[in-house]
Amino acid sequence: MQFMDKSKINSDELISQTQRERLAYIDFRLYFLGELRRQDILDRFGVGPAVATRDITQYRSLYPENIAFEGSTKTYLIGDEFKPAFEHNIERVLTVLSHGFGDGINSVRGSLINCVLPITLNRPSVSILAPISRGINRKKAVSIQYSSHSSGANKREIIPFTLVNDGLRWHVRSFDRKSQEFRDFVLTRMKSAVVLEDSIIEIHESIEQDNEWNRIVELELVPHPARTRPEVIGSDYGMENGVLKIKIRAAIAGYFLRQWIVDCSPDHSLVGEEFRLWLKDSLVLYGVNNALLAPGYKNPVTV
Numbered sequence: 001m002q003f004m005d006k007s008k009i010n011s012d013e014l015i016s017q018t019q020r021e022r023l024a025y026i027d028f029r030l031y032f033l034g035e036l037r038r039q040d041i042l043d044r045f046g047v048g049p050a051v052a053t054r055d056i057t058q059y060r061s062l063y064p065e066n067i068a069f070e071g072s073t074k075t076y077l078i079g080d081e082f083k084p085a086f087e088h089n090i091e092r093v094l095t096v097l098s099h100g101f102g103d104g105i106n107s108v109r110g111s112l113i114n115c116v117l118p119i120t121l122n123r124p125s126v127s128i129l130a131p132i133s134r135g136i137n138r139k140k141a142v143s144i145q146y147s148s149h150s151s152g153a154n155k156r157e158i159i160p161f162t163l164v165n166d167g168l169r170w171h172v173r174s175f176d177r178k179s180q181e182f183r184d185f186v187l188t189r190m191k192s193a194v195v196l197e198d199s200i201i202e203i204h205e206s207i208e209q210d211n212e213w214n215r216i217v218e219l220e221l222v223p224h225p226a227r228t229r230p231e232v233i234g235s236d237y238g239m240e241n242g243v244l245k246i247k248i249r250a251a252i253a254g255y256f257l258r259q260w261i262v263d264c265s266p267d268h269s270l271v272g273e274e275f276r277l278w279l280k281d282s283l284v285l286y287g288v289n290n291a292l293l294a295p296g297y298k299n300p301v302t303v
Contacts, residue, residue, distance in 0.1 A: 015058075022047070022055045023062075024086045030067060031084050032093060033112060036076040044101060059085075124170055124187035131193040132172055135160045141177070141199035145191040154178075157196070158185060161207045164252055167259035173213060173251060175205040182210040184251075184290075212289055215250040219257070220280040225268050233276050243280070254290030257297075265296030 015023070022045055029036040041052035056076065060067050065081040098115045135142040142160055147153045158174035164184065165171075171184040207213060221237070221244040223230035230242065237244050248256055257279065263270040264279040275295070285291040286300065 030078045141196040166255035212251040250288045254293030257294035264294040270296045
């Protein structure tokens with residue numbers, strides 16, 4: 001986890017980047033956990049006791065109002081006048097609180113506080129993810145053994161562009177040389193993946209030619225008309241004037257609307273307490289290939 005430091009740290013050229021990380025960690029623990037022990041620094045960074053002591057002394061010197069010492073337990077506590085010395089990205093903070101600090105040599109694994117996480121489907125194997133991510137990074141084709149509902153097990157060559165999580169599974173957006181189309185491939189359906197080092201990407205196979213990926217649609221979400229407290233829903237989703245506007249790629253719009261359980265029927269006719277949101281104008285999904293995943297969506301051409 002990385003942190004962005006403020007001017008007081010930036011102005012001190014004597015502080016190395018590694019020490020900045022340790023000072024940011026001190027700031028993080030005080031801010032979000034309310035306490036810090038020297039052992040926490042030892043466990044996280046694998047440094048010696050003298051280094052950890054020096055880091056705490058440095059932090060106390062820079063930000064004396066942020067930290068207090070409780071002698072009886074030898075614990076440093078958050079100061080009464082605490083103001084964060086580092087900018088903590090909320091998404092990274094939530095990840096760290098729920099999962100710990102990575103899988104490095106001196107990782108701190110497991111949630112840092114009580115945290116209940118959703119159950120996820122089978123995760124992709126590292127042996128599949130690695131060649132797919134290499135193909136994305138190096139712009140190479142990848143040969144995969146893939147199983148699908150429509151055609152069973154078969155061999156394909158794909159040009160992978162980006163990983164996508166639909167809330168349940170990991171996909172990779174790719175050009176499929178077999179169908180000559182841009183498609184999503186579920187990583188857990190791949191039995192093998194090999195980067196084709198000598199492969200050359202043709203113009204029509206490039207991400208710039210993926211119309212669904214490059215098309216941006218604007219979704220206007222409003223509280224579901226069947227709900228009795230629209231102002232509460234508006235607060236939950238950060239709506240302005242009762243509307244939440246989201247710009248999203250057409251290629252992932254259906255996944256998003258399914259994950260958020262948005263009623264996409266034109267007359268908000270879906271019944272159930274789970275539908276807290278309604279897509280105000282379902283016509284915005286016209287021509288979106290995965291719109292069929294959106295709850296209640298009806299193609300106006302076939303209706």
